[in-house]
Amino acid sequence: MKIKLEARGQDSRLISYLSPVLAGVLTLIAGAILFAALGQSPLETLYTFFIMPISDLYGLSELGVKAAPILLCATGLAVCYRANVWNIGAEGQLLMGALFGSWAALSFLEIEGFWVLPVVLLAGSLAGALWAGIPALLKTHFNTNEILSTIMLNYIALNCLLFSVHGPLKDPDGYNFPESALFPDWVTLPILIDGTRIHLGIVFALLSVAVVWVFLSKTFVGFQIQVLGNDARSARFAGFRDKKLIWLCLLISGGLAGLAGVSEVTGPIGQLIPAISPGYGYAAIIVAFLGRLHPVGILFASLLMALLYLGGEMVQIELGLPLALTGLFQGLLLFFLLACDVLIGYRVRVISRVSAGGLEPVLLTNPTQ
Amino acid sequence: MDIDLIANIIFATIRTGTPLLIVALGELVCEKSGVLNLGQEGMMLMGAVVGFIAAFHSDSITVGFICAMLAGISMSLIFGFITMNLNANQVASGLALTIFGTGLSGFIGLAYVGKALDGVEAIVIPGLGSIPFLGTAFFSHDIIVYLSVFMCIFVYYFFKNTRAGLIVKAVGESPESAQAIGLSVLSVRYMAIMFGGAMAGMAGAYLSLVYTPLWADNMTAGRGWIALALVVFASWRVERVLLGAYLFGAASIVNLILQGYNVSISPNLLATLPYVATILVLVALSSNQAKVKMFAPVSLGKPFHRSN
């Protein structure tokens, strides 16, 4: 038996919708086998993992709380990736947003006013954008590979945050514990639905989806970005100023990541602590790809990613399954999703002598060719 | 500061740098072939846990290392299949590999937490080991330290003097032309990815079998990412990886040593040094177009579409 990939020539629209479904089915099957092997009821476990966390309003609201920072980062990354600018630095940009947002917030401990919160949010977004400006500068002036520079900047940002929270921004009345003072009410994002943690940051995230969508599909600059990504040479022939576009992409992306960071500290956390982000910026990279770099796709992908985290907590609480299992399961789903995407651009030919060749080749064969 | 102490600091620096060196060598070969694998951390953790379990049951460090390398290779094959055969994005797949490896290693290691192994005896090289100062600093390490230096020499020689090394570089520089002259881009990249996996597994096992002989969740503590920086810092040159690994090793312990002398620098700011240095090197290299062509593999991280 032999499996062969053939280029379709044109991406399959149908498959681009079907492939996540296929990946989902494969993950469910793999998960069921895994859970059964551990002596758990597969159906009950899958139910606990995927349905139970969002079975009520509170669960849904938490899904939003968890998805918001990922979504903000990922929409920004999509703009970059569309232009072939490989920003891996959303994590660092988010942390910088949180750091400078907190710094601003702590400077307003004594000053109350309706304008304070916008200033704080702006400070965070600007910090994120400026942090993303570094790789933009390096790329446009020195031709430095942005994948590598943004990875380095993530670590520098993390250490700057740790330095600040262990040092200058530490709560003076906090017994030397590494955390800042709690932010006052007027520097805290308002809660939209009582009894939940749905905060204004979620609105920002949804707005970013809409704005980026319109920006990419309806504006001339958005069009230029797409051309730059598809074919840098023709973009230059067409007279697009590619350096300017690179700057723009990175600033947008960094600004959104910074907004995500400052929304976390002024939202659900309410103070600056060392553990602002459990890897949102990295999760956003995966989400951006899962969402096919399309804002709406990313919206769904970020919800799925958030659900994976929530589900992992839920099976620990309800079934006592270890956390490591969740990581394993998440990894599996991501692999399946990434792997199934191949079907969009390629069709699979199974040259088979054995008809009972197993599940996978059968599933992989594209029936609509 | 007496001379003995300096010798011991050099000793500690080399030991701290060794796991970085091993994993960075693997990543170097991988990147030279044009593949960027961000799954180092996941592969290292799998190497660490599998190596520990194997050594625990077999009472043999050698068996531990072999199994660790096999575990690293298996992990890298997953990455290889998804990125090479299925053309998935390398960055996303690498990150997914790290998530997967962290979870899987924690899961299979559950029963081995709190177990201990005997460490590895140092091998004092006869003659050289008894030279004052130099003996302590350079010639009384464990076997893996020596082995890692030999690996460096091997990889250096491989790229400099062998046809196979040339092929790997050619594939990394221009997969299209490599294919045009009849080379199998896929097989070459697969080999490079597997080598990277084996090295990552070995580095992980170094941590769980030699450095701190125990298994604990997430015990690599970000070393896979430092190795990534290291390869760039070294501008994809083997001899600089060797030097850089020890520099990075020194950077991570220098603040501990200084504290002993009551010199206090913020450990967090100090921890940024390797990354800042890496960016500077990156800028210095890439600002010169001709130079970057000599070192950084041109096709790094870009998917290669076979045209049959």
Next chain:
Amino acid sequence: MLKTRVIKAAIAALASATVLLSAQSFAEATKVAFVYVGPTGDAGWTYAHDKGRQYVEEQFGDKVETTYVESVAEGADSERVIRQLAKSGHDLIFTTSFGYMNPTLKVAKAFPKVAFEHASGYKQSKNVGTYFDRAYEGRYLTGVVAGKMTKSNVLGYVGSFPIPEVIRGINAFTRGAQSVNPDIKVKVVWVSSWYDPGKEREAAETMILQGADVITQHTDSPGPINAAEAKGAYAIGYNSDMAEYGKTAHLTATVHNWGPLYASKVKAVMDGTWKAEDVWGGFADDALILAPFNDAVPQDVRDYVNAQKAAIVDGSLHPFAGPVTAQDGTVKVAEGEVMSDGDMLGFSWYVDGVDGALPK
């Protein structure tokens, strides 16, 4: 490990959670939850708490159901996890890391009928109690052991972060060592991490190179024990008995013994007598124990340490009984007085005998 804790929750449990909660007194088992900051496999802090959870299960059998959630990040996630546990009908929730302080208080406000216990914090409320163990008593005794066993008179201490809990341990250790050996110096190296086996090992080795011959730690991995074992120094463990990692080096350890404390809290909830209070248990309450001595510790030292321990238990010895002199020579606690709990909770200075300055 999976099998020891089969926690079967019917899918419908979520819906009926509130019913369970109000009906707890005459029906189901008491549900107790634990929120951990690390993996249960860290061999340190979380491991010790999980031992406590297992103790509760052994003590109460099927009258209790325990749940734990591990590696809960101290950011926005912790509040959701704690809330989820409160919502799913748990009667008593232990949050076992300092970073959970504010999230615990927030959730507790919304669930006034659920009892919360937060480890190592300083804020209480109507249904949030705090608890900790007087680990400094163990530190003092292990300091005595170190003071007796050292030949170089230099002791090494691997620190995590300079917060009061850690400084208190360093000070108690130093005073214990000084009580038997006035020439003692304690070196401290901060690794800025609770958990990094490699770095902890390097920190310990650095101090050994600089003359320390007994190493102890306030971090979570056995890295420092490995270092002492390899370098022929002695080591004193923390969190749990770490003898496994240093057969010749490991002299003893200060071991958290959360089991009895957890059991008493669970009992109080079962009986309906639970109140939010600040519990700080020491040797007298079995909240901590000393790990068995290594063969290297001579009998007279063991006898002496055991006598000192008895004195701590009966109250005649206090590790911070005056005079307590700070590093700069000022007398912080006068002769005849004993340091108050409040002052000990806020330690931000070294006692005389600690080498080096406290990082700001």
